[in-house]
Amino acid sequence: MPAETAGTRHDRPGVGMVTAVSSTEDIRVRAENALARCGVELAAVKGDALTARTPVTGHDLFGLRADTPAGIDRAVEAAHTAFLDWRTTPAPVRGALVKRLGELLTEHKEYVADLVTVEAGKIRSEALGEVQEMIDICDFAVGLSRQLYGRTMPSERPGHRLMETWHPLGVVGVISAFNFPVAVWAWNAAVALVCGDTVVWKPSELTPLTALACSALLDRAIAETGAPAHLNQVVLGGAEAGTQLVDSPLVPLVSATGSTRMGREVGPRVAARFGRTVLELGGNNAAVVAPSADLDLTVNAAVFAAAGTAGQRCTTLRRLIVHADVVDTVVERLAAAYRRLPVGDPFQESTLVGPLVNEAALARMRESLDRAVQEGGTVVVGGDRQLQDAAPDAAYVRPALVTMPAQSAVVREETFAPVLYVLTYRDLDEAIRLHNDVPQGLSSGIFTADQGEAERFLAADGADCGIVNVNIGTSGAEIGGAFGGEKETGGGRESGSDAWRAYMRRATNTVNYSGRVALAQGVDFSR
């Protein structure tokens, strides 16, 4: 959402609180309709091993089948067999499949977005935005299918040519988190497919329906374009299903998105069998607010970055490091905006903050707020449960704004909920020190009108994150850039720029057309 849109909403006094919530029955009907429209055969996927649930009411929708270990093995083998064919299909022909997927996602945007709201609780505009992100990465990948460039280099030997070629890697295991239930798969799958790889997707156990819908749309695109069947397999299950992909020798690359805890288990296991990983893990993102910052822009951007998606983005703004000259004003304006934020049913147009994914997330938020107070912080606004009468089993909460006297243990952790800690600084070196003094390194920003300060923040001794912004909040990346973070965020890169290279293997080729043996480095082996 652009900052201006957010601003007009928060600054308008009297925006009503959302008090009613859709019924679980309405949500179930909506989910079944969306699945059917996307081509999912409900009878084939229903079962009693998993439960589809909605955070909108906190209630179960229906039971689903899960994949057995033998079923997961079969899915990996089928994807591997499809790879043997797909790897020699010309890349632009592979692009045609992804083009069709993008068209189908465009035609079914409303339905996929419905499922994102049903399962992840995202407000309508963010759910539609997530599907748009899938369409955008398909566009990118189609172009990429004609641009998988290798380099040529001058050979030191006469009559020789030296070059690099890029080849498909194999089956990519995609493990995804609940909070971007479809975009993360698309970032991986669209790029992997044009690179000549095939995909086995283990979605979050909290969001199986979105995965079934996307997979059905891709299956349709596969059938329509004549691509090999089984290019993309969905396997449903919990962490143990992910572990099976992690340990499979037929999966050369595991792209895993989720908590740092998960990455700590996945990374070493894949490395132990010399597999590759793309790890996209937790963030603890901060923005610096300099005295010269445009405070209207800053407050609007900060409210979206911190409270949008109910604080459940890996790029959510969790720390605001504000210059002492403007901190009181910034806190006052943020608090006013926070008090007015419409928290409620994400299906309703007026809502800006939907539910947390479950009760456990709310409990962790409360625990962090208690710890922040013990560590000397003050909760200025928020943290209180909302809509208890309308949706007693759902986890609605007012986003919390907390001033902290100094860096502390709780501030250095990622709490996956809408808690924004405000810290104060006096000079930019101190701000950058505070900024970098966390284990995570995903996204960052500085709000300033001083170009020197902005450049310092972007420089080698500035922010240590994978994403560094100026006059923009920490969330809401575009697909054109490579996405990912440093330190405990895992170091992976996905999506745009040259992130595709992680999905291919590189071969260095030297061709001798001289008719003579010539060794490199002047070595003479003739007698």
Ligand code: NAD
């Ligand atoms: P999670 O770690 O609980 O689960 C993520 C996925 O990993 C799920 O599919 C889960 O089943 C699987 N999993 C868990 N343990 C596993 C194991 N040992 N082996 C294999 N698979 C395993 O995360 P979540 O609660 O779904 O998502 C929230 C977290 O994800 C936050 O920390 C957030 O910052 C992070 N996240 C990061 C990015 C990014 O791009 N950096 C994007 C989205 C979310």
